[in-house]
Amino acid sequence: MSLGRVLGVALNVSRASKGFQPRLQQPMMRMMSSLSAEFEQAKAKLNSLPEDPGNEAKLKIYALFKQATQGQVSTSRPGMMDFVGRAKWDAWNALADMTQEDAQKAYVDLVNELAGASSSAAPAAEPGKYKYIESTLEGGLRIIKFNRPAKKNAFLKESYDEIAAALQEAADDPKTVITVTTGAGDFYSSGNDLSNFTNIQGDIKDLAKESGKLLNRFVSAFIDFPKPLVAVVNGPAIGVSVTLMGMYDAVYATDRATFHTPFSSLGQSPEGCSSYTFPQIMGPGKAAEMLLFNKKLTAHEAERVGLVTEVLPADAFHQEIWARLRQHAELPVKSLVYSKALTRDRERQLLHEVNDIECDRLVERWTSDDCVNAIMKFFSAKSKM
Structure with missing residues (x-):
């Protein structure tokens, strides 16, 4: 279930059981709509980074994305020889206490930070035989x-x-x-x-x-x-x-x-x-x-x-x-x-x-x-x- 749907259900339950006032619903929904749009923009921006952000950043991105879209990890830890699977699982599992909303915000912030660092710090490509x-x-x-x-x-x-x-x-x-x-x-x-x-x-x-x-x-x-x-x-x-x-x-x-x-x-x-x-x-x-x-x-x-x-x-x-x-x-x-x-x-x-x-x-x-x-x-x- 997506973050928007989770919060939508929560709002309906709250309104039905605690007299949630309609005048508060529209600002909240506008806020969530904006946040979801930022999340989608961050996903697109991630694909346009000029340089690979590195394994550490990719693990954080993966974990935050999974936490934002699925919540806490629910699968078993992969086997010993699955290096990538275990690293991803550990990173996601480490976010167990983070809410989906906070994970989505953190994801957006991290991608924006990486995009800014890439544009300002990455060396300009130079012609020649060497890349690194x-x-x-x-x-x-x-x-x-x-x-x-x-x-x-x-x-x-x-x-x-x-x-x-x-x-x-x-x-x-x-x-x-x-x-x-x-x-x-x-x-x-x-x-x-x-x-x-x-x-x-x-x-x-x-x-x-x-x-x-x-x-x-x-x-x-x-x-x-x-x-x-x-x-x-x-x-x-x-x-x-x-x-x-x-x-x-x-x-x-x-x-x-x-x-x-x-x-x-x-x-x-x-x-x-x-x-x-x-x-x-x-x-x-x-x-x-x-x-x-x-x-x-x-x-x-x-x-x-x-x-x-x-x-x-x-x-x-x-x-x-x-x-x-x-x-x-x-x-x-x-x-x-x-x-x-x-x-x-x-x-x-x-x-x-x-x-x-x-x-x-x-x-x-x-x-x-x-x-x-x-x-x-x-x-x-x-x-x-």
Whole structure:
């Protein structure tokens, strides 16, 4: 039964049993008619958003729509392997105390908010070969920018291939001397976009294997990159965007940056060769705090343990670091390549072996009850926010 019909029945019962005055009915009905029109407009507006609002927002939208149109959840929770079904059910079930009228209003407000954010915050489409990153050359300085600011620069599956392709482009380009990765907006990167875990079609084990191969290729692009590679960490960094830093030649961070690898809280395990590079860089104990116990480091803490090369004040960060890197990009490229090879090539084969082992373990983790339950718990918590 629709919200309008439910309230219509309620009005009839109230009028019959409690002497509901006719003069109050018309304003109430006009209000509900307006609200229903807004609800229909919001439904139409949702289909015209220029960018996918992301899994968290879609869960909230789904839950509010179901609560507004059907009321409290009345079905059983889907089975363990139905990732999407369980996430949707949990989000809807979390709204048990919300009235249908309040759910409809909240739905309208959320869609309008998303439409406003998309029109003002989404980056303008630019011609070129990449959709989720930007790759530009300034003199000898190649800048690869993670470019999903509305999603905290989280990596979609396509992002992994684009970044690997941009690294190969930089390696092959004789004009590129130094390559830098950074993030658009206030985030460096929030790591893997967890919607990758819910957009599942086909057998989950086959998908896990393909994802493992994708990650292996992605990390291998960093292992084999022959030129100086620098991270300009302009804000919070999470997950794979952090673990890869063990293979960078320098990491410069604003004092507002943080570094977080919450693998065990998501039922997963380290990647990006961090199971080897982090203990080598910061010692086994400090590495365990990050990789096992989910400790988030401030920029200065990351500098003290050796993960970050230098921390600079936020108000001077961009001006100082880009001027410095432009100077470095004037150095002879062959000298830099040969010098990096002398310091890195001895471990290259070992890093490939570590990458293989880490990816194999992650394929197992992605299909485990630990990971499934943790991801569903994460989305359920987000849907209540």
